[in-house]
Amino acid sequence: MPLTSVDHVQLAAPPGSEALLRAFYCGVLGMTEVPKPPELASRGGCWFLAGAGAVELHLGIEADFRPARKAHPGLRVDDISAYAEQLASRGVPLTWDHALPGRRRFYTEDPVGNRLEFLEGPGRGGCRCCR
Helix, strand or coil: CCCCCCCCEEEEECCCCHHHHHHHHHHHCCCEEECCCHHHHCCCCEEEEECCCCEEEEEEECCCCCCCCCCCCEEECCCHHHHHHHHHHCCCCCEEECCCCCCEEEEEECCCCCEEEEEECCCCCCCCCCC
16 A cells, blocks of 8 residues: 655654744644544644644654754645744744755754754655755
């Protein structure tokens, strides 16, 4: 059976970081928190949606947390300049990267140090961003 789509991406976070995660993913990135199923809620962490459900990020708690510095979600935005300005105005540091032909992109980190990539432009067909 062929794969059809990505259901969600999970990143790790340290114990007790849920308030920081909510402030960043909802307050800064504009995502919406969705409740975790009761069976999973006791583990801590947060789940977030954006783009009418097209983007789903799960932040799971790890006792021996180490932030993802290389591994990362690549999140598409329609107007990357406006989005970058919005994040920068909220004090989010951005690093622009021009090494991927035909794509505009920048990187940042969430409040616990996980790498996040934001991209604009045509996708698919040989992404070299992660090599």
